[in-house]
Structure formats: structure tokens, C-alpha cells
Amino acid sequence: MAHDAHAHADGDHGHHIIPMPVLLKTFGGLIFLTILTVLTATQLDLGAFNVPLALAIACGKATLVIMFFMGLKYDNRVNTLTLVLGILFVLIFISFTLFDTAFRGDIGNVDTIPQEDRTRMEETLQQRDPGRAGLATSPADSLALEQNPLEETPAPAEEPAPETTEPEAAH
Amino acid sequence: MASTTTTAAPAVEHGHGDGHAHHPRFQHHFVSMEQQFDSAKLGMWLFLITEILLFSGMFVAYTVYRVWHPEVFEVASEALNPFLGGLNTVVLLASSLTVALSIHFVQKDQIQKMNWMLLLTVLCAAIFMVVKYFEYTAKFEHGLYAGEAFHPHAGYEQFNIPYARQFFSIYFVMTGIHGVHVLIGMGMFTWLYTRGLRGHFSSEWYTPVELSGLYWHIVDLIWIFLFPLMYLI
Numbered sequence: 360m361a362h363d364a365h366a367h368a369d370g371d372h373g374h375h376i377i378p379m380p381v382l383l384k385t386f387g388g389l390i391f392l393t394i395l396t397v398l399t400a401t402q403l404d405l406g407a408f409n410v411p412l413a414l415a416i417a418c419g420k421a422t423l424v425i426m427f428f429m430g431l432k433y434d435n436r437v438n439t440l441t442l443v444l445g446i447l448f449v450l451i452f453i454s455f456t457l458f459d460t461a462f463r464g465d466i467g468n469v470d471t472i473p474q475e476d477r478t479r480m481e482e483t484l485q486q487r488d489p490g491r492a493g494l495a496t497s498p499a500d501s502l503a504l505e506q507n508p509l510e511e512t513p514a515p516a517e518e519p520a521p522e523t524t525e526p527e528a529a530h
Numbered sequence: 531m532a533s534t535t536t537t538a539a540p541a542v543e544h545g546h547g548d549g550h551a552h553h554p555r556f557q558h559h560f561v562s563m564e565q566q567f568d569s570a571k572l573g574m575w576l577f578l579i580t581e582i583l584l585f586s587g588m589f590v591a592y593t594v595y596r597v598w599h600p601e602v603f604e605v606a607s608e609a610l611n612p613f614l615g616g617l618n619t620v621v622l623l624a625s626s627l628t629v630a631l632s633i634h635f636v637q638k639d640q641i642q643k644m645n646w647m648l649l650l651t652v653l654c655a656a657i658f659m660v661v662k663y664f665e666y667t668a669k670f671e672h673g674l675y676a677g678e679a680f681h682p683h684a685g686y687e688q689f690n691i692p693y694a695r696q697f698f699s700i701y702f703v704m705t706g707i708h709g710v711h712v713l714i715g716m717g718m719f720t721w722l723y724t725r726g727l728r729g730h731f732s733s734e735w736y737t738p739v740e741l742s743g744l745y746w747h748i749v750d751l752i753w754i755f756l757f758p759l760m761y762l763i
Contacts (some may be wrong), residue, residue, distance in 0.1 A: 374567070374637055374733075376637045376638065377633075377634060379631070379634060381629060382630050382631060382634060383627075385622060385630075386626075386627040388622065389626075390623060393616065393619050393757075396757075396762065397612065397762065398761055400589065400612075400758065400762035401612065401762070409763050410763050413758035413759070413762055413763045414755075414758070414759075416758070417755050420754045421751050423748075424626060424750060424751055424754070425751070427630075428626050428627070428629070428630045428743075428747050428750075429624050429743075429744055434571075435568055435571070437572060438572060438575045439610050441575045441576060441579060442575065442578075442579070444579075445583065446582075448583065448585040449582060449589075452583075452587075453586070453589070453590050456593075456594060457593065457594070459598065460597065460598070460655055461594075461597050471733035473664075527673070
């Protein structure tokens with residue numbers, strides 16, 4: 360390991376001095392990529408590829424900073440391992456959260472009856488009771504019907520209510 | 531090796547005798563200055579990982595809300611000024627260069643140049659914060675706040691759309707916490723500058739400069755991702 364060679368260099372501790380031209384070129388590359396990302400984001404419309412392109416350029420800039428400014432290219436491997444493990448956990452964090460949130464569907468729907476059954480019940484009710492008053496299967500439904508009456512007879516919501524339980528019981 | 535003679539008095543304040551074997555900063559529980567330096571650096575990297583994880587929580591929030599309402603985020607990001615964001619990117623990149631150069635110079639024992647680079651870093655950080663101040667006040671004037679106070683007006687009515695508030699909340703929290711990191715960095719580099727003036731650093735020992743430099747580069751890295759995500763796309 361290069362580490363052992365350093366330990367023997369008494370006095371001169373043997374830290375790698377990153378040459379000035381490397382630092383200046385890194386800075387130049389970073390400025391170039393900044394201009395590139397601004398131009399591609401404002402002048403080009405790649406549709407679905409806008410975000411991946413901007414992220415790819417950002418990752419390129421991050422790599423330059425990490426390798427040359429932070430000196431990881433010349434450093435102990437254990438520091439690279441630390442960083443890679445950290446990035447791994449960030450990726451797990453993002454991807455597993457998206458597994459949930461991106462495929463969650465209608466989170467506000469807490470109905471115990473499956474949506475298909477609910478639709479079928481509504482259709483049956485609609486056929487039997489075109490006035491829609493019988494659709495009030497819960498207090499919230501009655502409220503919604505009162506606030507948004509689609510028919511002329513809003514009042515008798517209570518009367519047909521027992522009928523609505525019938526299709527459920529019939530199953 | 532000289533280690534046989536060092537066993538007598540390896541404590542911090544002793545060992546002025548032969549500067550190489552017993553640097554005043556050398557602590558007795560380390561084998562060598564090299565090992566001491568590497569341990570400090572590994573510790574700093576572990577801290578930087580916690581910083582990355584701190585920001586990753588907010589990046590996850592950004593990702594989730596963007597996946598839910600991509601069209602709202604595209605419209606809302608037009609409220610931000612890409613020129614000022616780009617200017618701040620360049621300023622931060624320049625400060626990263628000056629930090630890297632300050633370490634380059636201290637390694638070559640060019641202490642005066644190191645001091646100049648540390649001062650330039652503080653200056654760049656200050657420019658960043660001034661630009662950020664003007665950006666924030668321009669948003670506040672038009673009612674673009676985080677959370678409940680959000681009420682766009684005075685020519686910014688087009689942002690009064692559902693879920694736009696989420697974008698601005700995320701924008702202010704992420705750039706705000708990043709800004710706090712820049713302020714902390716300003717304090718650190720001012721402190722390093724005064725220590726540099728007092729002659730505390732040399733190629734023998736410059737651990738605080740190296741570790742603060744790593745911190746500053748991580749602050750720069752966060753901004754490298756914040757800039758396109760917030761201002762551009």
C-alpha cells in the first residue's frame with residue numbers, strides 16, 4: 360500500500376499535493392458543465408429526458424469535485440468506501456420511498472368494499488332508483504347529495520336508505 | 531525509527547526537541563502524524579455522510595412531490611431566476627477552487643497565499659449569501675412564501691395554483707438549510723484565516739484546513755444538485 364511508503368517519509372508526511380493545473384482544469388470543467396446545463400435546460404426541450412440530462416450533468420460535476428477538489432482520487436480507499444456506502448443508502452432511501460408513493464393509488468379511499476363492487480352496487484341502485492336519493496349509503500353521501508342536488512326531490516334521503524343495504528346483504 | 535526515543539514524553543504540549551518526530555500537535559494515542567491525519571479525515575467523511583443523508587431526506591421530498599405533480603413543479607420553478615442561480619453556482623464553484631488552492635499552498639508552506647485563498651473563500655460565501663438575500667426578498671415581495679403564508683400576488687398570480695405551495699416550501703427549506711451551511715462555512719473560514727495569520731498551520735499540520743475544505747466541497751456539491759432541480763427543470 361502507498362500508505363506504508365508515507366509512514367517512512369519522516370518529516371515530509373507525503374500528502375499528495377494536487378498540482379495547480381489539475382485544480383484549474385477541474386474548475387474550468389465545472390464552469391463548462393454549468394454553462395452546458397443552463398443551455399440544455401433553456402434552449403433544448405427533450406421532453407422526458409430534460410430531467411435525466413440535467414441530473415447526469417450534475418453527477419458529472421459532483422464527480423469532478425469529489426475526485427479532484429476533495430482529492431478522493433489520491434486518498435485512502437476507506438474514504439471512497441464511506442462515500443459509496445453513503446450514496447448507496449441515499450439511493451435505497453429514494454427508490455424504496457418511490458416504490459410506495461409512485462404506486463400508491465388513491466390514498467384517500469379507505470372503503471372496505473372493493474371499487475368494482477362499489478361501482479356495480481351504484482349501477483344497480485341507479486337502475487332501480489334513477490332519482491339518486493337512494494345512493495346515500497353513508498352520512499357523507501347524504502351531505503354530498505344535499506349540497507349538490509341533481510334531482511328535484513332532495514328531501515327523502517332517509518326513507519330509501521334501508522334499501523341500500525339490501526344488495527350488500529343479498530351477497 | 532525515532533519511535534524508541536518518543537516514548538518518554540509524547541503528550542501534546544511536549545516534544546519541541548526534534549520537530550519532525552514530535553510535532554506539538556501529535557497526540558500520543560496515534561502511531562504517527564500520518565495516521566492521526568487519516569483518522570481525522572475518515573471521521574470528517576463519516577460526518578459528511580450524515581450531511582448527505584440530511585439533505586437526501588429533502589431531496590426525497592422533492593422527488594416524491596415532483597412525481598406527484600410534475601406539471602406544477604415546472605410552472606413554479608419559472609418563478610426562480612436562473613441567472614441569479616447560475617451566478618451563485620459559479621461563485622460557489624470559485625470558492626471551492628480557492629479552498630482547494632488554500633490546501634495546495636499550505637502543503638507547499640506558502641502560508642501567505644493560503645491566507646489569501648481562505649479570505650477569498652469567505653468573500654465568495656458572502657457574495658453567495660447577498661445574492662440569496664436578494665432572491666428571497668424578491669419572492670417575499672410577491673407573496674411567494676413557504677407554507678401557510680403563500681399567497682402570490684402583484685404579477686405572480688399564475689403561481690396561485692394547487693400544489694405550487696409545495697414547491698416553494700421545499701425550495702425555501704432546502705435552500706435555507708443550505709444557506710445555513712454556507713453561513714457556518716463563512717464562520718469556519720474566518721476562524722481559519724485568523725489562525726493562518728497567527729501562524730498555526732504549516733505543511734506539517736493543517737488538519738483544520740483540510741477538514742473544513744471537505745465540508746465546503748460538500749456544501750458546493752449540494753448546490754450542484756439544487757441548482758438544476760430548482761431553477762432549470
